[in-house]
Amino acid sequence: MQVHEAGLLGRTAKAAAPQLCRLASSRRIRQGTRLLEVYLEILQGRGAGTGWDLHGEIVAARRCLRGVDAPVVFDVGANYGQWSTGLRTALGRRTGRFFLFEPQPACQSALARAQVPNQVVIPAAVSDEEGSATIFADAPGSGVASVHRRRDSYFGDMTAHQEKVPVTTIDREVERWGIERIDLLKLDIEGAELQALRGAGCSLGDGKVTTIAFEFGSANVYSRTFFRDFWDLLTPLGYRLWRICPGGLLLPVREYTEELEHFRGVSNYVASLKPA
Incomplete structure (x- = not known):
């Protein structure tokens, strides 16, 4: 029947x-x-990271740092430090070290003036190899500046302002600063997140990076990367993935499906070696 x-x-x-x-x-x-x-x-987190729920991203990050007394945090794509400032406040303590990666001079001067204790500003973009690159944006200090030429339907032509900037890798900075672990690696670099992870190959392989927070969305159209690339890189290393939903709720991503290839706006994800 x-x-x-x-x-x-x-x-x-x-x-x-x-x-x-x-x-x-x-x-x-x-x-x-x-x-x-x-x-x-x-409501399912797809496109929920398009600038309107920074609080939810910070709630999720704080949850990932539970039980860590003095966290080592890499904020890659720090812009003016909004995310790091919010996370510091949420953690409610002054211990730990924050490494803020920001290639745009307009942002670097503001970060330097903040003079936050235990904060290190690294004036470079992050990719899979050291060198230099051109970043493209609508204006100096833009929050959506990228090493990729973007023509998003939402932002329009993002090539009005261009700057030549130095490029480093996560592995290089881990070696340079003698870092034994990264408790949270946050990647908000407008389509270059996968390149940055490939530049952290040694650190990821050695289990030095406990948790990764990364964006995926419209900028990945221009870097020609797919969510499948992140899945294939991270899950064999033992990382489990969650999508950040409004308010900081973490929705587990238990298997890869093509629905994850969501390019409208920005979706935020967490990949971690420990339970979220």
Whole structure:
């Protein structure tokens, strides 16, 4: 009976599709449907990191640092230090070390003036090898500056401002500063996150990086990277993945599916060697 009913429902839905399609194609219905679709995606964390829930990102980061008395944090793509400042406040203590990677001179001067205890500002972009690169943005100090030429439908042409900047790698800085562990590696570098992880190959392979927080979204169109690349790099090393949802809720990603290739806005993820 249940099989028969399922077949009948399927045939009815298929027969009704042409009429429903015409209805759904009207401009008013289409706009409303799109807004609902975006909202439902955001509730699952897809696109929820597009600048409006920094508090949720900090809540998730604090949760990942539970039980760590003096965390070592790499903030790669620090911009003006908003994320690190918020995390410091949330942790409620002055111990630990924060390494802020920021290639844009306009941001570096602001970070230096802050004079935060135990803070190290590294004036460089991060990738898979040392050298130099051009970053592209709409203006100096932009929060969406990238080493990739972007033409997102949301931001438009992101090549109005260009700067030549030095480039380093995570492995190089780990060696340079004699770092034994990174409790949290945060990557917000507009499409270059996978390159940065490849430049941390030795640190990842040695288990020095406990937790990674990274973005995935529209900028990955221009770096030609997929979520599959992150999955294939991190899961064989023992990392488990979660997507950050509004308010800092962590939704486990237990298996790879093509639905993870979500390029609308930005989605935030956590990969960790320990339970979240």
